[in-house]
Amino acid sequence: MRHFPPQRIVCLTEETVETLYLLGQEDRIVGVSGYAVRPPRVRREKPRVSAFISADIPKITALAPDLVLAFSDLQADIVAELVRAGVAVHVFNQRDVAGILAMIRTLGAMVGVAERADQLARSYEERLAAIAATSRPGPRPKVYFEEWDDPLISGIGWVSELIEIAGGEDVLPDLRRKAAAKDRIVAPDVVRAAAPDVILASWCGKKVVPDRIRQRPNWDTIPAVRNNRIVEIKSSLILQPGPAALTDGLDAIVAALWNEG
Template sequence: MSGARRIVCLTEETVETLYLLGEQDRIVGVSGYAVRPPQVRREKPRVSAFTSADMPKILALDPDLVLTFSDLQADIAAELIRAGIAVHAFNQRDVAGIRAMIRTLGALVGAVEKAETLAQGYEDRLRVIAATSRAGPRPRVYFEEWDDPMISGIGWVAELITIAGGEDAFPQLSAQKAAKDRILTGDDVIAAAPDVILASWCGKKVVPDRIRQRPGWQAIPAIRNDRIVEIKSPLILQPGPAALTDGLDTIVAALHGV
């Protein structure tokens, strides 16, 4: 076995990727949010949330590599590095970055060819979906990542909306990596007049009635036509395979009723 042999994954997407590469035996610890594939919940010990981690538990697993994601896990990464643990911090925020993550992870575990096949397969899949001919104009889509304050969708979500045949209502915000830079107001959404509202409230259940009852929102086409669709956060808010498969398929179904 080449590459890292004892890996702790502190976010979901690297867990799913390692399983898809057939390299799951290397995983010795995972995030508490890891749910894909379903067997991970019974096969791997949970050692972290998203912005916090059980450091003694991680160190006791004697990992030779810990995989983290984004600036929100920077303090965890720093503590692990000070403890002498090798850390790779991913920071992908778009579809190309997701494919690059897969290829990089393959290199880290000595599965370069399998990773290339997986990444290329997703690239081909997205190209086919994007090229699918659909009747009528592109529906304008507001993706809500959080409800209070209201936060619009990040880069890879906006890209997937476009690939699915929609038009992101707030393209200027999707380029912002930090959630605080994607905060908007109810009036912003009213002015954008989305045809569809997709909501994924980052780990809590979406309540459509709460969206419908916002002041002035009855004028929004998506509200008038009852086109509010929840997408479970593990399917779309993790920048990994789930977003490119089940997440994208859910968006296509929401926009085109298939």
């Protein structure tokens, strides 16, 4: 990082974009991921320089960033190229709710607004606590969350936690500690045996087709399928570990579990 706070930031994933906007620091952003859609004006205001596991390195270096923000081992190849090009990079790797809150505070400190970031994180902590404390009618619904359909992938950490905060019970809670998607592949029979009351699906950027879920062999015995409780949650709300998941993503889970909204 050449300057503190950095003046020219490129964000390779969407959650850091949204966080910087919420912190009033959007003027520092000079390039964003093509998936960045929050707030909506980001699509008009900022040049897109990357997908998720690929990026236009010359386009990024031409922006002369003094900081690039990346996420996880999935962006390791992009990061290596940028580091070799002499660019300062910070790679976040938050996988749970505590990690999301820490990311917000860390990013705030990096851009010189630590107090504002702490206030933002604290507001989310209070919101999560209030939703978790809400009394709900009836037993906790059993929930299967599907991140991909072929093979079936479930259980990403923060989503599993948010299901519980929303008053549900994740039917595959042991998978939440597995960071790599390949370690969260589940057999269709395991889901069938778990008998979820609700199926939440977010197929990582492609549209969920509920009929494809219904037509899986022997899945007609699953309560969620029988009772037509298969709900898509947009990837931009739930699969990015940032403010969206803690706000609109969580609200979408609550609505799906308790038939609200």
